[in-house]
Amino acid sequence: MRTAVESAAIFSLVFTVLGIITIIVLAVESEQPSTVLPLFTLLLPAIPLYVLVLASFGGIQATVPSSSLTQTWSLFNISTNVPQFNLTWVLWVFFVIAVLCMLYVAVREGARNYYDPHYAAWSYSWQAPVFWFAFWLICPYLIMSIIASTEDGQILIMPALWFSLVGAIWAFLTEVLARVLAPVIIQSMPGMWKCFVGGTVRPNPFANVAQATAQNAQNTVPAAAQTTASAAAQQAPHVQQNVTAPVATPVAAAPAVAQRVQPVAQPQQAPTAPMYQTAVPPTAAPAGAAPATTALTAKQKRAWLIAGIVAAVLVVLGIAYAVVNSTVFSANAVAKHYISAIENGDFDRANSIANPQLNADQSKLLSNAAAPDANGRITNAQIVQSQGNGNAKTLKVSYTLGGKQSSYDLKMIRKGAKGLIFSDWAIAEPMTTTVSVQYPEAVSSITINGVEVTEKNAKQSSDSSMTTFVVYPGTYKASAKQSKYYTVTNGTVIAGGASDASSDFSLEPTDDLLQEISDKVDAKLDECAKSKSSEPAGCPFSAQYVSSSDSRNFSWSVSEYPNVYVTSGSMQDGDFSVSGGTMKYTYEYKSYDNSWKPEDSTTSIYSAGGTFHIDGDKVTVTFNSDND
Numbered sequence: 031m032r033t034a035v036e037s038a039a040i041f042s043l044v045f046t047v048l049g050i051i052t053i054i055v056l057a058v059e060s061e062q063p064s065t066v067l068p069l070f071t072l073l074l075p076a077i078p079l080y081v082l083v084l085a086s087f088g089g090i091q092a093t094v095p096s097s098s099l100t101q102t103w104s105l106f107n108i109s110t111n112v113p114q115f116n117l118t119w120v121l122w123v124f125f126v127i128a129v130l131c132m133l134y135v136a137v138r139e140g141a142r143n144y145y146d147p148h149y150a151a152w153s154y155s156w157q158a159p160v161f162w163f164a165f166w167l168i169c170p171y172l173i174m175s176i177i178a179s180t181e182d183g184q185i186l187i188m189p190a191l192w193f194s195l196v197g198a199i200w201a202f203l204t205e206v207l208a209r210v211l212a213p214v215i216i217q218s219m220p221g222m223w224k225c226f227v228g229g230t231v232r233p234n235p236f237a238n239v240a241q242a243t244a245q246n247a248q249n250t251v252p253a254a255a256q257t258t259a260s261a262a263a264q265q266a267p268h269v270q271q272n273v274t275a276p277v278a279t280p281v282a283a284a285p286a287v288a289q290r291v292q293p294v295a296q297p298q299q300a301p302t303a304p305m306y307q308t309a310v311p312p313t314a315a316p317a318g319a320a321p322a323t324t325a326l327t328a329k330q331k332r333a334w335l336i337a338g339i340v341a342a343v344l345v346v347l348g349i350a351y352a353v354v355n356s357t358v359f360s361a362n363a364v365a366k367h368y369i370s371a372i373e374n375g376d377f378d379r380a381n382s383i384a385n386p387q388l389n390a391d392q393s394k395l396l397s398n399a400a401a402p403d404a405n406g407r408i409t410n411a412q413i414v415q416s417q418g419n420g421n422a423k424t425l426k427v428s429y430t431l432g433g434k435q436s437s438y439d440l441k442m443i444r445k446g447a448k449g450l451i452f453s454d455w456a457i458a459e460p461m462t463t464t465v466s467v468q469y470p471e472a473v474s475s476i477t478i479n480g481v482e483v484t485e486k487n488a489k490q491s492s493d494s495s496m497t498t499f500v501v502y503p504g505t506y507k508a509s510a511k512q513s514k515y516y517t518v519t520n521g522t523v524i525a526g527g528a529s530d531a532s533s534d535f536s537l538e539p540t541d542d543l544l545q546e547i548s549d550k551v552d553a554k555l556d557e558c559a560k561s562k563s564s565e566p567a568g569c570p571f572s573a574q575y576v577s578s579s580d581s582r583n584f585s586w587s588v589s590e591y592p593n594v595y596v597t598s599g600s601m602q603d604g605d606f607s608v609s610g611g612t613m614k615y616t617y618e619y620k621s622y623d624n625s626w627k628p629e630d631s632t633t634s635i636y637s638a639g640g641t642f643h644i645d646g647d648k649v650t651v652t653f654n655s656d657n658d
Contacts, residue, residue: 033158033204037135041082044131048124049078076174080189085124086200088193089358093186101370102190104358129343133211136204140212155205159198166194203345211338218328218335359452361423361442362413368457369411369427369440372502375401380502384457388500391487395501396462400481406505408436420444427461431503432524438503464489465525466498467508476510501525515543515644539596539604543649547606547642548594550651555611555635559586564617568653570638571613574631580620589614592635596642603643606651611635 080090089104105121143150166189175188364383371380378398386393394400401407408429414437415426421444428437441458448454469476475484478499488497502525509520517538558569562584565572573584592611596604616630640653 033135033139033208034161034201036138037132037158037162037201037204040131040135041128042078044127045082045085045124046078048127049081052077052081052120076176079169079174081121081124082128083189083193084121085128086193086196087125088196089190091188091190093188101367102358102363132200132204133207133215133339133342136207137212137215139204139208140216143208143212144216150209152209155202155209158201158205162201163194163198166197167191203342206345207338207342211335211342214334214338218332359448359455361425361444361453361455362416364455364457365413365425365427365440365442368461369413369429372461373408373411373429375404375407377401377502380461384460386460386462386500388489392489392500394483394487395478395481395499395506397481400479400501400506402479402504402506407431408503422458429503431526432505434526436503436526461502462500463503463525464498465501465506465508465523466496467521467523468496469510476508478508479506513540513644514647515540515546515649543642543644544594544596546649547596547651548591550642550649551594551608552588552591554651554653555588555591555613559588559613561586570608570636570653571633573615573617574633576617576619581617582626584615584617586613586615588612589632592638597639603641605639605641607637607639608635609637 082088083090084103084105087105089102092101092103105125170188170191175186177184177186368380368383371377371383376398377396377400381393381396386396388396408431411427411429413425414428417424417426423442425440425442426437427440428435430436438461440461442455443458445454445456465478467476467478475482477483478501483499485497487499489500490498505522505524507520507522510518512518517540519538555569558566558571561567561569564576564581564584566586571586573581589612590610592608594606594608596606598605612632612634614630614632616628618626619629621627638653640651642652643650
């Protein structure tokens with residue numbers, strides 16, 4: 031666990047400084063530093079950890095609580111709203127600093143293991159990875175989550191939970207480097223020993239030597255033995271550089287050995303960079319029997335150092351590549367960003383992710399201006415199924431729209447590689463649908479979600495006056511300009527994505543239109559009243575019960591004009607009918623004595639009708655041919 035404590039201390043110190051620098055730079059480069067700096071200051075405990083996560087091949091996720099879709103920022107797709115400041119290269123510098131911190135912690139652990147070799151066993155290498163795995167699994171919820179409020183709701187920002195695995199991998203690599211690479215670095219850079227060993231917990235390597243000296247000082251040995259031991263002890267300074275805590279052995283020659291070791295305990299003889307290998311306690315051995323060691327040459331040390339660093343970097347990059355390629359650059363990640371843009375009403379961003387495959391006119395409703403409000407957009411969008419492999423996949427997207435569950439099959443294709451090594455997934459077919467609207471030709475344009483469109487913006491137009499527009503899934507409100515002769519009831523249509531949706535306008539004739547038609551009908555009747563015939567041609571009335579041979583001199587007048595009704599039509603070429611109305615007529619009839627006598631009577635106007643045509647502010651009426 032000392033590895034976890036030391037790594038926490040070193041990384042906290044370094045990345046707190048880097049976090050503060052990042053806050054200051056972002057504030058200075060922003061347009062309003064006076065408002066940005068206090069905001070980042072409040073987030074100071076979390077910002078350094080965020081920088082550490084990004085610099086360690088981790089990810090920061092932004093999630094809308096009402097949706098399961100998230101957007102992930104990482105070292106490979108970070109962006110900033112400050113145009114003069116490119117954050118990407120800075121994070122890569124921070125990544126290099128993180129690697130150097132890991133190497134420093136590993137070397138310090140290696141130095142500590144020199145004095146305490148018991149913990150150098152591989153059986154203790156699991157503790158730090160488990161600790162950091164648990165830390166990064168719990169910490170994001172405790173001190174690193176940030177909730178931002180927007181017009182569309184709240185957004186939860188926190189490190190991706192999969193970073194707990196990445197953090198554990200970094201900790202395990204530290205343990206590996208401490209056991210494999212650290213000894214080589216310590217031996218190759220003896221001048222840095224104090225930097226490596228400073229602050230580590232170690233016993234006094236000379237305590238046992240002093241104790242052995244005091245014990246053996248009471249013993250007497252023959253001078254010859256002292257001479258023999260003295261000759262053997264000439265190698266003691268060399269042996270002392272390779273032991274951790276020599277222990278005197280109670281044999282006849284031990285005092286001499288202890289006396290020769292005594293000078294080593296003086297400050298000027300203290301080791302500067304101990305050789306990292308298992309200690310061999312000195313014993314009373316014959317002269318010349320001191321243990322021999324084989325030191326690495328300078329060339330071998332450099333080779334081991336370079337090989338260790340290269341191996342560590344390759345392992346880190348390999349693991350990071352596997353994690354990032356399967357998360358940030360996966361087909362699901364691209365699809366989530368795309369669906370999240372649609373769900374948030376950011377249609378412009380969705381268009382940048384997947385080309386709508388339409389011209390500029392036809393994609394007019396695929397813009398932020400036409401995006402539905404929060405109540406009209408899809409919610410709870412998530413990928414529930416993935417089919418296919420290789421370079422093509424079909425992702426089944428489930429979402430809620432209008433209170434109903436819908437789904438859409440989103441087709442993905444791998445175009446090649448991004449950055450030479452990462453998968454480059456793209457959306458093969460955009461997640462669009464169509465909405466068909468029927469409106470009269472007299473209406474030159476309609477408005478859908480506040481965006482005015484005409485036939486040139488339509489994908490297609492049918493003979494039934496149904497005009498089809500391409501939209502993203504959502505709820506759309508269609509309206510048309512009001513006219514002098516009709517009113518339009520706005521229509522609402524839900525374009526679910528699974529199938530096409532259609533809507534037509536509910537049109538109602540105005541009193542002005544009815545009056546225009548009535549005036550035309552009245553004028554027609556007035557024209558008919560000028561006739562002298564008992565059955566005026568093309569007119570909806572005739573004299574009743576008279577014989578053309580026994581009657582003459584007919585005169586007509588309108589006693590009561592009929593009522594007019596609009597029966598059907600698109601309000602441009604509609605139908606109308608008339609009912610009621612009375613015609614009065616006078617005439618002379620031939621009596622039984624062959625004299626002509628005056629007479630008058632009335633007759634009802636037939637149930638007549640006709641058509642009308644609207645051209646701007648002009649209304650033309652045509653009576654049916656069967657009215658006469």
